[in-house]
Amino acid sequence: MTEAILRMRSITKTFPGVKALSDVNLEVLRGEIHAICGENGAGKSTLMKVLSGVYPHGDYEGEITFSDEPCRFSGIRDSEHRGIVIIHQELALAPNLSIAENIFLGNEQSKRGMIDWNRTNAAAADLLRRVGLRENPVTQVLDLGVGKQQLVEIAKALSKEVRLLILDEPTAALNDEDSAHLLDLLRGLREQGITCVIISHKLNEVLAIADRVTILRDGRTITTYDVEGLTEDKIISGMVGRDLDHRFPPHEPTIGAEILRIEDWSVHSPTQHGRLVVRNANLTLRRGEIVGLAGLMGAGRTELAMSIFGRAYGANITGRIFKDGQEIRLRSVQEAIRHGIAYATEDRKRYGLNLIEDIKRNVSAAALGKLAKRGWVDDNEEYKVADEFRKSMNIKAPSVSSITGKLSGGNQQKVVLSKWIFTDPDVLILDEPTRGIDVGAKYEIYTIINALADQGKAVLFISSELPELLGLCDRVYTLSAGRITGEVPRAEATQEGLMTLMTAGQEAGK
Incomplete structure (x- = not known):
């Protein structure tokens, strides 16, 4: 031995x-x-x-x-x-x-x-x-x-x-x-x-x-x-400590009217002059719907999401965005939030959270105006709101005064979701929301996402894990080299089919 x-x-x-x-x-x-x-x-x-x-x-x-x-x-x-x-x-x-x-x-x-x-x-x-x-x-x-x-x-x-x-x-x-x-x-x-x-x-x-x-x-x-x-x-x-007979919580979607439509959306790289990272993308989201966005590394998934979210990424952006049938202009992150759009970044440690601050400050960060009285943040109300999220989201921490950087990855991700849910969005863009967290925490995140859809919100779910997209989403868009190459309903989606579309040449998107 x-x-x-x-x-x-x-x-x-x-x-x-x-x-x-x-x-x-x-x-x-x-x-x-x-x-x-x-x-x-x-x-x-x-x-x-x-x-x-x-x-x-x-x-x-x-x-x-x-x-x-x-x-x-x-x-x-x-x-x-x-x-x-x-x-x-x-x-x-x-x-x-x-x-x-x-x-x-x-x-x-x-x-x-x-x-x-x-x-x-x-x-x-x-x-x-x-x-x-x-x-x-x-x-x-x-x-x-x-x-x-x-x-x-x-x-x-x-x-x-x-x-x-x-x-x-x-x-x-x-x-x-x-x-x-x-x-x-x-x-x-x-x-x-x-x-x-x-x-x-x-x-x-x-x-x-x-x-x-x-x-x-x-x-x-x-x-x-x-x-x-x-x-x-x-x-x-x-x-x-128990069998997970189903990796994904059961969910019967109730899908309503179109809430967001993107037309002919193109985005240039802000650092490489003339390089298109998103090419003439078209997609729609409906109320109560979870829509997946699949693509290999470098396909442009994050670039597409961030450019929609108040032009947080990109240069020379062209195209149109419609919300509830009305064209809107999202020239900044603040305007995107005002129009009911939220984006949870794939890099929660670098962009999604202030790791040296407590849970309370992180939860309130994107919507401080909702807590303001005469221009000052109401500390008691801020604590109350954050503590409600701590309990409802099952964030494992003694109190909302706990430093966010001390939490596990899954609990940090719940704080990110709490921050954006507090803005009361109609559309949530979730970029790799389960990256680096375990299967038990993933199940909890999936349950939260299903609950948000049941409230009539639309979710755009970006993931590198095809089983996750197939298990959670009602429809899946595929992206290859910056182009939308396919739109597949859940009943017809397979890993092999999605991978074929994700590796399609640029001409496939025309």
């Missing part, structure tokens, strides 16, 4: 008012890929931060043994010195530095007290080859896509002679091709004897890459499974 390289015993971690981990046990075998699964807030990331020294010894209870030696890390440098390296979901690269500078930041290749740039760049080139990147080491990180930045992080870990590599949601922001490449790289690292721990909500990837899976729920260890013979349904049952 393969020996354990890591043992964590009776790990308990408490924050003010919240016990994040309670008597958690984890054992990782040498040379395996070990997945950790659980709902948002289950304690996965907290456990890895304990292991890597982000939460130093003394801030938690329990014991950690690595390669049969007790560990009492006082910080990340201590754990990295032992060969334990963590790559967080939010990548920690300096965008204005080169790839080589990022790889050896804090671990500079020096000679007589000066950085040896020839040695630095040569060593970086060797590491890039190991992770399958052909970029010049002097290339700035800001010129790389997210997938390549993830590989730079792994190259950085390899430079530290990593023995245990921890990856927190490594494919959450990657497209299918980049995800497949990353998983192949992890298989290669396993063959080199490097042990990996991966946290992921993508259960199909977990089953494809992992040797064993440990499930956490409510800060406790539930069980550890061998992957052989394991199914997604069994993992989900362990994560949520």
Whole structure:
């Protein structure tokens, strides 16, 4: 039997008012890929931060043994010195530095007290080859896509002679091709004897890459499974404590009259002169209807959504927008909100929320005028409104004074939805609203979306997950290279059919 390289015993971690981990046990075998699964807030990331020294010894209870030696890390440098390296979901690269500078930041290749740039760049080139990147080491990180930045992080870990590599949601922001490449790289690292721990909500990837899976729920260890013979349904049952016979809540739509119509909508790139990112798009939304928008990365889904929302993106925008049969002009975000249109961004951490503010301020941010009295925001009313959303949306937080950045991804997404629902919109554009959240939280989000449709609101739902579009939407538009290439009713939609339309050439949209 393969020996354990890591043992964590009776790990308990408490924050003010919240016990994040309670008597958690984890054992990782040498040379395996070990997945950790659980709902948002289950304690996965907290456990890895304990292991890597982000939460130093003394801030938690329990014991950690690595390669049969007790560990009492006082910080990340201590754990990295032992060969334990963590790559967080939010990548920690300096965008204005080169790839080589990022790889050896804090671990500079020096000679007589000066950085040896020839040695630095040569060593970086060797590491890039190991992770399958052909970029010049002097290339700035800001010129790389997210997938390549993830590989730079792994190259950085390899430079530290990593023995245990921890990856927190490594494919959450990657497209299918980049995800497949990353998983192949992890298989290669396993063959080199490097042990990996991966946290992921993508259960199909977990089953494809992992040797064993440990499930956490409510800060406790539930069980550890061998992957052989394991199914997604069994993992989900362990994560949520019940069987999810249906991934999507049952819903009988009541679809009414047309509420929004977009005609001949074209959008140019604001940075690349002459480049059309949306071409003559036409779409309609009806009251009580959930309409999907499908497309591969770069198809123009987000660009279309943001340009509709008060021209928040784009240049030289042409076309017409009709609301309830009347043409409207949306020249700013404020005008879009006034006309009853809301847009929940795909990047909630960067654009959707103020992470250093509390829930109360985030919920009220888009509609402060509704809380104003004589030009001042009524604090008591603001608290009351936010607390009603906290309860109705099942936001897991002690109070609306909790800092939003401390919430799990699923609860942050509920705060985003609360903010826009508070504006009382007729049309909600939801851009990847379930990205990076677990199946249990997804189910809750789906239930909220169905309830909004039942209130007569129209929802434009953008998602990269075709099963999600098929399970939730009444109709699906497909987008390819900025053109609408198809409109498919739910009864006729299949994954294969949608993918065919999503990959259609530009001529298909004419």
